[in-house]
Amino acid sequence: MNDANGYAAVVLRSMWRRASGRFPLMVIGLWVLVSVVSLFWTPRPLMQTDGYHTWQAPSAEHWLGTDGTGADVFSWLMAGSRTNLIIVILTVLVAAALGLLFVAAMVSRHTVLAGASVVVVDALISIPTVLIALVLAVPLGASVAVIVIACGFGYGLNLARVARPQALLVARSAYVESAMADGASGAYVLFRHIVPNILPVMLVQLSLSAGTAVLAESGLTYLGVGVPSGTPSWGHSLATTVRFISVYPLTVLWPGLVVTVVVVALNLFGDALRDAIDPVTNPALRQGTGVSGKEDGHGR
Amino acid sequence: MGVDIRGLRIAIGGQEIVHGVDLTVGDGERVGLIGSSGSGKSMIARAMLGLLPPDVAVSGSISLGGTEVVGASDRTLAGLRGRYTGMVFQNPGASLNPVLSVGKQIELPLRLHYDLARAERVDRVRAMLDKVGLPPDVEGKHPHELSGGQLQRVGIATALITSPRLIVADEPTTALDSITQRQIVDLLVSLVDGAGASMLFITHDFSVLARATTRCVVLDEGSVVETGETAALLAGPQDERTERLVRAARALTLHTAWPDATRDASAAASAQVSARECDEAEVRA
Numbered sequence: 001m002n003d004a005n006g007y008a009a010v011v012l013r014s015m016w017r018r019a020s021g022r023f024p025l026m027v028i029g030l031w032v033l034v035s036v037v038s039l040f041w042t043p044r045p046l047m048q049t050d051g052y053h054t055w056q057a058p059s060a061e062h063w064l065g066t067d068g069t070g071a072d073v074f075s076w077l078m079a080g081s082r083t084n085l086i087i088v089i090l091t092v093l094v095a096a097a098l099g100l101l102f103v104a105a106m107v108s109r110h111t112v113l114a115g116a117s118v119v120v121v122d123a124l125i126s127i128p129t130v131l132i133a134l135v136l137a138v139p140l141g142a143s144v145a146v147i148v149i150a151c152g153f154g155y156g157l158n159l160a161r162v163a164r165p166q167a168l169l170v171a172r173s174a175y176v177e178s179a180m181a182d183g184a185s186g187a188y189v190l191f192r193h194i195v196p197n198i199l200p201v202m203l204v205q206l207s208l209s210a211g212t213a214v215l216a217e218s219g220l221t222y223l224g225v226g227v228p229s230g231t232p233s234w235g236h237s238l239a240t241t242v243r244f245i246s247v248y249p250l251t252v253l254w255p256g257l258v259v260t261v262v263v264v265a266l267n268l269f270g271d272a273l274r275d276a277i278d279p280v281t282n283p284a285l286r287q288g289t290g291v292s293g294k295e296d297g298h299g300r
Numbered sequence: 301m302g303v304d305i306r307g308l309r310i311a312i313g314g315q316e317i318v319h320g321v322d323l324t325v326g327d328g329e330r331v332g333l334i335g336s337s338g339s340g341k342s343m344i345a346r347a348m349l350g351l352l353p354p355d356v357a358v359s360g361s362i363s364l365g366g367t368e369v370v371g372a373s374d375r376t377l378a379g380l381r382g383r384y385t386g387m388v389f390q391n392p393g394a395s396l397n398p399v400l401s402v403g404k405q406i407e408l409p410l411r412l413h414y415d416l417a418r419a420e421r422v423d424r425v426r427a428m429l430d431k432v433g434l435p436p437d438v439e440g441k442h443p444h445e446l447s448g449g450q451l452q453r454v455g456i457a458t459a460l461i462t463s464p465r466l467i468v469a470d471e472p473t474t475a476l477d478s479i480t481q482r483q484i485v486d487l488l489v490s491l492v493d494g495a496g497a498s499m500l501f502i503t504h505d506f507s508v509l510a511r512a513t514t515r516c517v518v519l520d521e522g523s524v525v526e527t528g529e530t531a532a533l534l535a536g537p538q539d540e541r542t543e544r545l546v547r548a549a550r551a552l553t554l555h556t557a558w559p560d561a562t563r564d565a566s567a568a569a570s571a572q573v574s575a576r577e578c579d580e581a582e583v584r585a
Contacts, residue, residue, distance in 0.1 A: 111355050174394035181349055181389075182409045182458065183382035185374075196399045279399060279442045 010284050014276040021272030027265035035082035044072035046079055046232060055248045064254045067241055073254055079232035080255070084214055084262075087147055087233075091213040092206050094152025099159030099205075103198070104190050106164050107171040121160055129154040129216065130223070137225035147226050151216050155209035162205050163198045170197040200274040207270025211263040218259060234259050302327055302466045302498030303348065308360035310343050310352070310522075318343055318522040320360070323500075325466065330492065330499045332509040332530060335519030336545065341502045342390075344519075345470045348500075349385060350377040365465060382409035386459030388488070390471040392451035396443040402454050403439035409462045428457045432487060449480040453487065460491055467492055467499040473508050485511045506549035510534055518542045 015021030043063065050070030058065045064073040105117035133150035140146050170176060176193050184192070195202075214234070220226030221235030222242070229236070237255035245252045279285040303325040310318035318340040325331045335341050346352045348362055350369055362369040365384050367376065381387075386409070389395035396405055406428060407421045416424075426436055432453040443451060452472060459467055469488060473481040485508055492499045501512045509516055510530055518526040518539065526539040537543040 109354055111353075174389055174391055175397045177346075177351060178387070178389055178395040178455075178458075179397070179408065180351055181381050181385070181387040183378045183380075183412045184408065185378055188412075192400075193397055197397070280444060 007285075011273070011276045011282075014282050014284055015272045018272065018275075020268055021276065024265040024269035024272060027261060028269060031081055031085060031262060031265075034078055035085045038078040038082055042072075042075035042078050044075045046071065046075055048072070055244070055251060057250060065250060067237075067251055068244065073237070073251060076232050076237050077234065077255060077258055080234045080237055081258075083144070083227060083231060083233040084217060084235075087144055087217050088210045088213050088266075090144075090148040091151045091155065092210050094148060095155035095159055095209050096202070096206060098152060098156025099163065099202070100190075100195070102157065102160035103163050103167045103194070104186075106160065107167045107194065109171075109186075118164075121157055125154075125157045125161060127154075130220070133220050133225050134223075142221075142225050142228045144227060144231075147213070147217050147220050150220070151209070151213050155206075155212065159202065159205045159209070163201050166198045166201050167194050170194045200278060203274045203277075204270040207266050207273070210269075211266040214259055214263050214266070218255075302329065302365065303500060304361070304363040305344070305348070306361040306363075308344065308347065308362060309358070310340065310347055311357040312355075316522070318347075321519070321522070321524055323517055323524070325498045325500050327465075327498055328493075328496055329515065330489065330501060330513045332513035332516035333500060333502045333519060334504060334506065334509055334516055334545065336504055338521075339519045340522040341504075341519055342470055345387070345468050345500070345502055348468060349381055349387060378412075382464070383413045383462055384464055385466045385468060386462065386464040388452070388455050388459045388467065388469040388472040391475045392448060392455045392472075393443060393475070395455060396451060398443055400442075401439070402441050402443065402446070406439075406454060406458045406461055409458065413462055424461065425457075428461050431460075431491065432457045448476050449484065452476060452480075452484050456484070456488055456491065460495065463495055463497070465497055467497055468502070469499060469512075470502045471504070472501075473503070473505070481508060482511065488512065504545075506534060506546055518545065 012025070015025055048071065050066065052070070053062075053066055054068050054070045056062055056066040056070075062072050062074065064077065067073055067076070102117055102121055106114055106121065108114045108117075129150050132153060133146050136146045136149055137143075171189070171194060173193075176189050179189055179193055217226055217233060218235035218238050221233060222239040227233040227236050234255045238252065238259070241248070241251045241255070275281050277285070303323065305321060305323040308318055308321040308323075309316060321340075321344060323331075323333070323344070333341050333344065343352070347358050348364065348369060350372060352358060358370055360370060364380055367380060367384075369377065369380070372380075396402070403422075403425050406425045410416055410421050410424060425439060429436060429438055434450060434453050434457070438446065438450065438454070443454075446454065452475075455472070459469075467488070472488065473484050476484060488499070488501075489512055499512075501509065503509050503512075513530050515528065516530045516533055517524055518533070518537075518541070520541045526533065526537065526542045528538075533542065534546060537546050
């Protein structure tokens with residue numbers, strides 16, 4: 001456990017040393033912090049409205065102004081950050097699991113399974129995420145689950161398609177054959193050889209997916225199939241104010257700015273993490289990671 | 301009996317590549333399998349461990365220590381690989397995972413086949429590193445930090461860590477320079493003999509074969525063309541195809557012509573000088 005913590009510390013330190021890694025770490029750190037704080041405290045109660053003070057400009061009382069109901073914009077953005085964080089985490093997990101499942105099938109030694117899974121992925125990938133969300137909204141209604149399932153499905157297929165060439169190279173590599181000659185099973189080869197070696201591709205793709213999930217939450221909520229009305233989210237803040245952009249642009253600017261900054265940070269995060277976990281590009285990882293080092297080489 | 305192969309046939313896409321090969325490796329015996337590129341040597345090695353893709357048709361019989369490999373389940377094969385057999389590969393750089401430390405890779409067969417405490421695995425890996433002549437700090441390094449010769453020593457350590465009864469060495473010296481080739485062959489031979497194991501040594505290089513094996517099987521276009529004691533076979537090959545291989549090996553590796561073709565004294569002297577220089581360089585190294 002200590003070894004794993006030590007490994008994570010080395011990776012985080014390496015990311016922090018570069019400006020391209022420090023910015024996403026700061027933004028994501030702030031995002032997580034605000035999400036946690038919003039569970040206990042927001043400047044104003046979310047449901048507190050004031051019909052006499054709608055569309056207010058930023059002031060000492062309302063730091064980012066008020067919306068059309070007189071509710072505090074900053075408080076709603078704070079509370080919305082945790083909804084978006086949950087959506088992003090769940091979407092990335094679903095996409096990673098589904099993507100890996102399809103990658104495993106597509107690089108299988110059983111040629112029929114491998115061929116069939118490529119055709120299935122190609123067929124499914126042509127279905128737009130929005131269409132899947134609209135179909136799911138019929139039984140599920142507007143909910144976080146619709147966003148997570150629709151985006152996770154679409155991004156998982158994309159991940160499988162993008163990672164397949166690299167995974168195929170690894171699966172046919174001499175070191176996988178060597179591991180099999182040592183008695184390694186298919187699952188062992190997948191998790192110890194294929195996953196670590198396609199991790200750079202996966203991280204970049206998943207960080208892009210995380211950014212796209214934030215955008216998709218806004219889009220699907222605007223269409224009425226995303227986060228239900230009354231639940232705070234950045235998409236909800238945008239959807240309820242965007243009609244008034246020509247009259248009260250500031251109210252739309254804040255959630256738009258938050259979404260933009262977070263999406264850029266997520267995109268940069270993948271690149272920075274990929275560089276930090278690669279022993280070829282990160283000399284700090286080349287020492288003390290032997291058999292007596294971190295258990296199982298997790299996190300590679 | 302280490303290996304008993306009878307009537308082995310291998311076909312890809314309906315085209316037969318290996319035609320009814322018989323091959324045996326006795327307990328404690330070092331046997332060479334030699335042939336030109338494309339003769340089917342590596343296919344036989346992979347068939348022995350069940351490593352050929354499912355769409356490759358394998359028929360005949362391969363017995364490893366009494367267990368039939370042809371048609372065996374994945375579980376049976378996984379139990380044999382790394383435990384009864386150890387394999388040393390041709391390209392040591394490519395046969396090691398670039399993102400795992402050397403220590404992790406050497407201990408893999410131990411993790412897969414034996415329920416050992418972590419500390420014991422670490423001890424065994426360090427002892428194995430010492431046996432193959434590598435310093436202990438190599439354990440924490442990644443493959444790209446090692447030289448070709450060091451990488452092949454890691455490959456040998458991985459193959460031998462579980463003390464398997466049979467070592468399959470598939471052209472383990474091809475990617476190395478001539479001095480390192482000799483060091484690696486000598487190391488492999490001493491470790492295999494020391495452990496009392498058997499070895500099937502696959503190569504297309506007769507000079508390496510002479511150093512590594514006592515008996516050899518010559519393969520040409522998927523068929524066995526000659527079998528015999530390595531020294532006798534090198535001195536007087538009976539088959540025309542074997543003779544061609546030996547002649548080419550002498551011309552390329554020893555820089556001297558086949559004695560029956562021309563008796564060039566200066567070429568022979570040059571070969572002796574080359575061999576002496578090689579020995580001196582090895583001592584210096």
